[in-house]
Amino acid sequence: MGDLVREGPAAAGGQMRIWPRRDAGPLAAVMAELIDWLVTEGYAPTTQRNLVRAAARLGAWLAAAGVELADVDAACVFGLVSGDNERHPEHRSANENVSAVVRFLQETGRLKPSPVDTAPLRPAEACLAAWLRFLEVEEGQGASWLYKARQIGERFLPLVEDEDGDLHWERVDVVMVNEFLVRVVAGYSSSTAQSRAALLRGRLTWAAANGWIRDGIVDGVLSPRRIRAGLPKGLTDSQVAALKNAVDRDTVAGKRDWAIIVMLARLGVRVGEVAGLRLDDLNWREPSLRVVGKGGRVLVLPMPVDVGEALVDYLRVRRADRGERAVFLRCLPPLTALHRAGVGDVVLRYGRRAGLDGVYAHRLRHTVASQVLTGGGTLRQAVDGPPGPRGSPGTPR
Numbered sequence: 001m002g003d004l005v006r007e008g009p010a011a012a013g014g015q016m017r018i019w020p021r022r023d024a025g026p027l028a029a030v031m032a033e034l035i036d037w038l039v040t041e042g043y044a045p046t047t048q049r050n051l052v053r054a055a056a057r058l059g060a061w062l063a064a065a066g067v068e069l070a071d072v073d074a075a076c077v078f079g080l081v082s083g084d085n086e087r088h089p090e091h092r093s094a095n096e097n098v099s100a101v102v103r104f105l106q107e108t109g110r111l112k113p114s115p116v117d118t119a120p121l122r123p124a125e126a127c128l129a130a131w132l133r134f135l136e137v138e139e140g141q142g143a144s145w146l147y148k149a150r151q152i153g154e155r156f157l158p159l160v161e162d163e164d165g166d167l168h169w170e171r172v173d174v175v176m177v178n179e180f181l182v183r184v185v186a187g188y189s190s191s192t193a194q195s196r197a198a199l200l201r202g203r204l205t206w207a208a209a210n211g212w213i214r215d216g217i218v219d220g221v222l223s224p225r226r227i228r229a230g231l232p233k234g235l236t237d238s239q240v241a242a243l244k245n246a247v248d249r250d251t252v253a254g255k256r257d258w259a260i261i262v263m264l265a266r267l268g269v270r271v272g273e274v275a276g277l278r279l280d281d282l283n284w285r286e287p288s289l290r291v292v293g294k295g296g297r298v299l300v301l302p303m304p305v306d307v308g309e310a311l312v313d314y315l316r317v318r319r320a321d322r323g324e325r326a327v328f329l330r331c332l333p334p335l336t337a338l339h340r341a342g343v344g345d346v347v348l349r350y351g352r353r354a355g356l357d358g359v360y361a362h363r364l365r366h367t368v369a370s371q372v373l374t375g376g377g378t379l380r381q382a383v384d385g386p387p388g389p390r391g392s393p394g395t396p397r
Contacts, residue, residue, distance in 0.1 A: 024056045025063030026072075027101075030110065031055065037104050054097035057084075073112040077102055078150060096148070096192055103144040122165045124157040131206055145199075152199045155184060169212040174220035177204065185224045193224035234367030235359065240265055242354040243347070252317050253331045256338075257346045259310040260328060264347065264361055266307050268368030270294075271361045275340045277327040282311065 024031055034055055038048045061080040062072065081095050105111040121129065128150065135141040135149055159180065160167050181200055185193035204218040235243070244261060248254040263274055273291040281290040287303040303311075311327070320329050326337030344361045351359030 023063065024059030025061075026067070026069035027055050027059030027062065029069060030108070033108070034101070034104055037108070038100075043100075050094070050097050051100050054094065055101045057095075058098050058101055069110060071112065072105060072110065074102060074106075074147065078147065082154075096188070099144040099147040102147055103142055106142065122161075123167050124161045124165065127167060128153040128157060131203065134206060135202075148195065149199050149203075152184065152196060152203060156180060156200070156203060167212075169207065172204075172207070172213045172217060174217055177217060177220070178222050181221065181224070190224070197221065197224050234370040235356075235363055239354075239356055239359070240364075240367065243350055243356060243359065246350040246354040249313075252319070255310075255314040255317055256328060256331065257350065259307075259314040260343060260346050261350065261364075262307055262310040264364040265367065266304050267301055268365045269301075270365060271340050271343045274328065275326075275338060275343045278325045279327060280325060282327070284308075 027034075031052070035048070035052060038051055043051065058077065058080065061084065062069075062076075065076075065080065067076060077098065081098050084091055085095060102111065131153060132146055132149060135146055141149070157167070159176065160169055160171050162168060177200070181197060184196050184200075188196070201218050201221050204213060204221065207213045208215045208218060244258070244265075247258045247261065249258050260274055263269060264271075269291055270293065273293055276292055277289065283289065283300075283303075287308055288300050289303050289307075290298060290300050293299055315327075318327075318329065319335055320326075321333075321335045324336055328338040328343065329335050330338055330342070347359060347361040347364065
């Protein structure tokens with residue numbers, strides 16, 4: 001459980017309580033109530049764990065800042081989270097969970113109203129305050145949504161603010177908005193990205209209602225599902241070479257692993273397609289091989305010379321249990337098919353040996369796709385897998 005432990009049945013729903021190991025500071029006094037609230041609200045167990053972690057982090061920050069529970073307000077929480085995000089940008093996604101803790105504090109009457117600042121507000125600050133007030137009063141949004149809205153507003157308004165603090169809404173167009181959206185959803189889950197896009201659309205709709213931007217801009221905001229900065233990054237030629245050079249081709253396991261890596265790097269096939277390859281799928285006359293892809297789609301791929309040679313080299317020493325027709329097998333009894341996890345582990349293991357930590361089998365598929373597009377191929381060819389040069393490596397004995 002990492003930084004969480006379980007103890008005693010919870011009062012709500014009879015579930016075991018998930019309790020933080022770390023000191024939750026002033027929030028320790030309400031942790032049991034928070035956990036019961038999460039159960040009552042219907043949060044899934046995994047989400048409950050994430051929110052308990054978030055509450056423990058927030059409590060630790062409050063303790064470090066000398067803030068008692070009775071003195072916690074939304075501005076205080078936002079300041080603490082913003083500070084952690086600046087120091088540790090990699091925490092941003094996890095820190096989103098603090099917004100649910102804020103909602104709990106508000107609904108249980110423990111969140112103080114933020115103090116009224118009598119100092120004159122800059123135009124950007126006044127604009128943000130007006131939007132948050134609109135969301136709270138006109139739309140009835142709670143503390144969690146307002147917290148996320150403040151985050152979006154804090155990052156968006158500087159794009160239209162000049163050095164004197166004046167706002168220039170004429171800078172806002174569809175291109176600018178979508179470039180901003182790409183930045184604010186990067187690294188977040190699909191659900192968080194969708195909520196951020198919804199907040200941005202709401203911000204623009206409100207700005208259009210005030211006559212600051214054109215009505216049509218909000219219609220041009222993309223769904224995060226459609227935002228692609230490009231294909232996932234593949235390996236360089238030198239990295240692929242280092243991966244291959246890490247294989248000892250003098251052993252049975254090495255010959256098998258070499259054939260697996262060459263297939264992945266040359267054909268761009270998926271791990272499941274390699275694991276599912278059977279002897280009957282190899283056509284040495286053509287020469288070609290057949291793989292079963294997603295949704296049961298059957299693809300017949302030309303067999304490049306180097307792929308054929310690697311397969312022949314392995315098949316000559318392949319040892320299998322009686323009746324086993326899978327191409328790639330375990331090297332220790334039982335001599336049965338190597339599963340998806342085993343195929344993926346081959347690439348991961350040699351990647352580490354070559355000093356390429358974090359290189360998974362799918363990166364080789366991305367590598368082939370990048371090579372296809374670089375060579376003038378189409379996206380369809382990159383998705384389906386590029387054909388290699390034909391050649392006859394010979395029939396294995």
